[in-house]
Amino acid sequence: MDKILIELILTNQCNKRCEYCDLDFQNTVFSNENILNLDNFIKNNPAEYTINFFWWEPLLQFEKLQKVVKTLWNKIKKFTIGTNGVMLNQEYLEYFKNNNIFIYLSVDNISCWKDLNLELISKFAEIIQVNFINDPNFLFNSLSTFEKVLDFWFQNIAFMPVFSTKKWEKSQLWELLKIYQTIKNISNNIQLNTYGYFNWVAIEKQFILDTDGNFYQDLDSLLWLQKQYSQLNPSLKQEINTQTKLLNISELNISLELLLKKYNIEEILKLVFEIPKQSWHFMDYKIIDKILENGTQKR
Numbered sequence: 149m150d151k152i153l154i155e156l157i158l159t160n161q162c163n164k165r166c167e168y169c170d171l172d173f174q175n176t177v178f179s180n181e182n183i184l185n186l187d188n189f190i191k192n193n194p195a196e197y198t199i200n201f202f203w204w205e206p207l208l209q210f211e212k213l214q215k216v217v218k219t220l221w222n223k224i225k226k227f228t229i230g231t232n233g234v235m236l237n238q239e240y241l242e243y244f245k246n247n248n249i250f251i252y253l254s255v256d257n258i259s260c261w262k263d264l265n266l267e268l269i270s271k272f273a274e275i276i277q278v279n280f281i282n283d284p285n286f287l288f289n290s291l292s293t294f295e296k297v298l299d300f301w302f303q304n305i306a307f308m309p310v311f312s313t314k315k316w317e318k319s320q321l322w323e324l325l326k327i328y329q330t331i332k333n334i335s336n337n338i339q340l341n342t343y344g345y346f347n348w349v350a351i352e353k354q355f356i357l358d359t360d361g362n363f364y365q366d367l368d369s370l371l372w373l374q375k376q377y378s379q380l381n382p383s384l385k386q387e388i389n390t391q392t393k394l395l396n397i398s399e400l401n402i403s404l405e406l407l408l409k410k411y412n413i414e415e416i417l418k419l420v421f422e423i424p425k426q427s428w429h430f431m432d433y434k435i436i437d438k439i440l441e442n443g444t445q446k447r
């Protein structure tokens with residue numbers, strides 16, 4: 149059976165405005181009609197599906213998230229969510245635990261946990277991976293923030309540098325190397341992963357399902373990520389869009405077979421490698437991957 153990952157975007161809004169974020173914020177939301185369309189699609193196209201509620205802040209649409217889970221419950225192998233955690237409260241955390249939904253919690257070296265209820269969240273550490281995001285301009289905060297993560301007994305942590313929106317100076321790359329080595333040395337009892345750019349974690353066939361019901365082919369959202377950024381010139385954004393946009397969930401003839409037929413991994417890989425070359429930080433990405441190479445699983 150095919151393994152399919154759907155990155156479902158519930159909303160284009162967020163309750164934060166992080167320095168390294170360059171997303172457009174709008175008030176579009178995944179519709180109830182599209183939940184039914186997705187339900188029909190999955191019913192008619194059996195596969196091993198994972199749904200990840202991802203991009204912007206899915207907890208702003210918590211009721212809709214519950215509706216998706218309730219509607220698709222017995223047809224989906226696994227649900228996961230990526231969140232900034234600001235809205236995580238007892239009710240939400242219990243809901244995720246009771247429904248076996250794994251949480252990817254973003255924590256950066258800028259706000260240093262100030263906006264999170266760590267006491268509470270850490271009680272649910274077994275269903276959480278902390279995605280520890282490192283902005284090059286705030287590396288002086290990285291070690292103290294990481295130690296705080298350890299103090300609260302989180303066991304799953306992923307070390308992530310900021311790509312795309314920030315330029316890494318040479319001295320900052322050196323600093324990143326030192327920080328990562330220190331973190332590895334103090335992380336004996338935890339599962340420490342890393343997210344590089346070119347060396348990424350093995351995954352299923354991946355589709356992004358946007359709020360308007362359009363399916364896009366992608367790989368760890370790398371192309372989706374790039375096309376959000378204002379530094380990328382419009383013709384490259386257009387190229388990514390044209391090459392990745394497939395079908396809309398409301399189309400009558402939509403099927404998994406058709407989506408898979410259109411899923412073109414060579415095209416995706418070509419763009420994943422070419423876009424940073426044509427735009428900006430290709431060498432930075434290479435160096436960062438080298439720094440992280442022992443911790444990153446290769447495809």
Ligand code: SF4
Pocket residue numbers: 162163164165166168169170171203204205232
């Ligand atoms: S939490 Fe995520 S989506 Fe929201 S502003 Fe920060 S980086 Fe952007």
